[in-house]
Amino acid sequence: MSDVDEAITRVHHEEWARVVAALTRRFGDLDIAEEAAAEAFATAVERWPADGVPPNPGAWLTTTANRKAIDRIRREDKRDDKHKEALVVRDDDPHEPLGAIDDDRLRLVFTCCHPALAVEARVALTLRMVGGLTMPEIARAFLVAESAMGQRITRAKAKIKVARIPYRMPSAEDLPARVTGVLAVLFLVFNEGYLATGPDTDPVRHDLTSEAIRLTRLIRELLPEDGEVAGLLALMLLTEARRTARVSATGELVALDEQDRGAWDATLIAEGHGLVRERLVAAAGGVAPGRYQILAAINAVHTSARDIRDTDWSQVLALYDQLVRLDPSPIVALNRAIAVAELDGPQVALAVVDRLKPRLADYHAYHATRADLLRRLGRGDEARAAYDRAVDLAGNTAETASLVRRRDRLR
Structure with missing residues (x-):
């Protein structure tokens, strides 16, 4: 370039x-x-x-x-x-007066996340208008076809016109009604930076992760009592702390169990853990944690372990059990199965994963997870076929290289 x-x-x-x-x-x-x-x-x-x-x-x-x-x-x-x-x-x-938000980008995020639109439409529209993500990137984030995502964004714009939803700067009173959509936008922008889905981009896009963190910090200043804002910030910090260890010198994605934990950012981990503890105190007072708070707590468990063997998998599974009740999505179920494998063995986890195939057949991480479970069970030919499928579906070159190496290590 x-x-x-x-x-x-x-x-x-x-x-x-x-x-x-x-x-x-x-x-x-x-x-x-x-x-x-x-x-x-x-x-x-x-x-x-x-x-x-x-x-x-x-x-x-x-x-x-x-x-x-x-x-x-x-x-x-x-x-x-x-x-x-x-x-x-x-x-x-x-x-026009700027209203409650001084930052241009954050103000536009809140403006696009109008409550008259369905949450998914708000998120998709804002990712396109504000995040600058391409249509293929947004479609991959939602696990839908690019044409379907284009229609969704077109319908959102049409509704704005037909319903005459005004473009105006949100007031302080507007923020709580819009913050759910805003957090969803920032979460997806961060995810695209954490692991870019395009084949011709850097595997980790620090420009996106750092901007998502910056905007989430601003929201925390605006809504300091919102537990999900704190949870999302903690989740981002604990994930960003591992960034430098996630890609090898040869440009290959490094899985969590192979990362050099000494390269993790201790300052970001300490800040993230502090936010998680703050939310645990709130939960003890009867405030139920939301999706981002639980995801942050899961990441806190991982970043507390000095070695992968020290991970408290029973706590991770308990947290995923909480999360499934809030978000019964196939992605959450897939991640939960990884914890099941550590506690109950790969055979039990494989049965869980296989039940997800109808909804995740075109998702590379489904086939990568299944391949690893089959490898652990000694079913080499099936594992190789699953790795092949994961390679076909993988987004960027760093992830593809990691999958190819894992496949080629099979005997």
Whole structure:
């Protein structure tokens, strides 16, 4: 990748949300904002390699996107207030008050997560508009076809128009009703950074994980009493603490049981453990933990063990039993089966995993988990076939390399 390509990729991650936010605030239309921003970035891809990266890329993109938006409005011959406003707009025009949230990107996340939309629609729309994730990345996050995800986002935008849901900055009173969708967005953005799903991207995208953590810290400042906000922050910190140990020098993904635990970030682990203990105190007072709090507690167990053999698997399984009651998804059941294998053996766990096939047949981690259980049972040919299927479905090259090595170690 050239220096200009790297600059465009970096600027896209840093500026996408700000440009979309500025255009949506100005024109009051998410479609116009997104399309104009996309056209501006496409223009950058064409012009920057020849002209060089401008001194202020963000300002260049904003100006270009504004012009693209105005051109589109004129082409469509919209003789309404938006058209008139577009003709007279200037960069120094006064803008709408920012409301309860100072951060541009976080404000746009809360704005897109309107409670009138279904939670999945809010999350998908916001990942596209704010996170800048591609349609394939969003579809993989939801384990659905790309076409289905595109239709879901289109329907969400259509509902905004038909229902005349206003684009406005959320007030402090709006935040609790929207925070569930916001947390779901940040969780999925973090997951895409923790293990990128695309074949041509870095396996770990620190730009996404660090931004998700930054925004979750801001939400914690806004809603300090919300247990799920604290839980998600703890989960992110404890996961991010292992980042440098997750990819080998040869570019291969390193599984938890093979990681150098001395390379984990002790500061992030200490902060994450502190948040988990805080939520345990709240639970003792009768406040039931939510999904993110339980996931954080599971990660706290893992990061408390000095060696994989010291892991308290009975506690991990008990926490997964709690989580299944809140979130009976096949992904949770698959992860729970890993703890079952450690306590009751791979044969019992394999029976659990096999029951998940109808819902996870196209999910690479299902086949990778099944392959490992078959390997432990000495069923080499079946394990090799399962690894082959996992390799076919795996997202990035680092994960593929790890699966190939595990398969090739079979006798």
